[in-house]
Amino acid sequence: MSKATTSKVVLITGGTSGIGRAAALAFARRGDRVVVAGRRVSEGEETARLAREAGGDAVFIQTDATIPSEVEALVARTVERWERLDCAFNNAGITGEMARTADCTEENWHRTLSINLTAVWLSMKCEIRQMLKQSSGVIVNNASTAGLVGMRGGPAYSASKGGVIQLTRTAALEYAKQGIRVNAVCPGFIETPMTDAHARVNPDLEPWIRRIQPMGRLGTADEVAEAVLWLCSDAASFVTGHALAIDGGLVAQ
Numbered sequence: 546m547s548k549a550t551t552s553k554v555v556l557i558t559g560g561t562s563g564i565g566r567a568a569a570l571a572f573a574r575r576g577d578r579v580v581v582a583g584r585r586v587s588e589g590e591e592t593a594r595l596a597r598e599a600g601g602d603a604v605f606i607q608t609d610a611t612i613p614s615e616v617e618a619l620v621a622r623t624v625e626r627w628e629r630l631d632c633a634f635n636n637a638g639i640t641g642e643m644a645r646t647a648d649c650t651e652e653n654w655h656r657t658l659s660i661n662l663t664a665v666w667l668s669m670k671c672e673i674r675q676m677l678k679q680s681s682g683v684i685v686n687n688a689s690t691a692g693l694v695g696m697r698g699g700p701a702y703s704a705s706k707g708g709v710i711q712l713t714r715t716a717a718l719e720y721a722k723q724g725i726r727v728n729a730v731c732p733g734f735i736e737t738p739m740t741d742a743h744a745r746v747n748p749d750l751e752p753w754i755r756r757i758q759p760m761g762r763l764g765t766a767d768e769v770a771e772a773v774l775w776l777c778s779d780a781a782s783f784v785t786g787h788a789l790a791i792d793g794g795l796v797a798q
């Protein structure tokens with residue numbers, strides 16, 4: 546089959562860097578049409594340019610995933626441009642501040658939950674409404690191994706990612722008979738700007754990650770992107786409600 550007949554319309558939130566950017570480029574290499582959403586204009590335009598160079602079509606739409614009207618407009622503009630929405634990767638997220646449960650501030654709690662969990666739900670709402678019109682679509686949410694097991698010093702992060710996994714399972718059940726699949730990826734520690742920022746202030750972090758991740762290394766954004774691509778593909782046509790760990794064996798221990 547030619548690229549034109551298999552080319553999908555893909556929406557990625559937080560596509561300005563890290564795993565989101567790697568996913569945008571991986572979809573683009575297949576010839577897909579990618580909407581890169583994020584807050585930072587120059588980084589978003591850069592991802593879209595790299596995606597076009599990689600062989601796909603791509604456009605950047607500035608979007609704060611926590612603002613309902615912006616998320617609604619994002620999906621509307623995607624459909625206006627390319628008439629449908631085949632795949633959505635709800636990836637935008639932050640780690641928030643690291644502090645144990647009794648020391649976590651309300652501000653950190655609400656901010657982390659707002660970006661990591663509420664924004665995923667807002668995105669899913671708009672995406673699912675479009676996918677119902679088409680009777681088809683695939684959603685992949687970016688959770689974390691911190692949603693599968695506890696994470697000392699990250700109560701808001703861990704709770705938000707656990708919430709993403711449950712939201713994923715719930716929507717998967719709700720729309721299983723309507724042609725919509727919903728899954729989550731659960732990365733372990735991956736080399737991205739998010740991890741780099743923590744490693745800069747804590748030099749012990751990287752050696753610790755290498756010790757606790759059984760493969761003895763950090764994962765790459767490309768390795769997560771490959772899993773997202775597979776979950777979005779027809780090769781995963783019977784997979785829904787799944788939370789896929791991509792973690793070098795971290796949660797197998």
Ligand SMILES: NC(=O)c1ccc[n+]([C@@H]2O[C@H](COP(=O)([O-])OP(=O)(O)OC[C@H]3O[C@@H](n4cnc5c(N)ncnc54)[C@H](O)[C@@H]3O)[C@@H](O)[C@H]2O)c1
Binds near residue numbers: 561608735
């Ligand atoms: N790097 C890791 O080790 C790791 C592990 C598990 C899960 N994750 C998850 O992967 C996802 C991507 O993170 P990353 O590691 O690529 O880091 P990253 O910081 O490069 O990417 C996060 C992206 O989300 C964007 N973002 C944040 N708030 C936003 C908002 N309100 N609206 C729109 N965009 C927003 C950021 O600008 C950034 O582009 C996150 O959800 C993160 O929790 C990362």
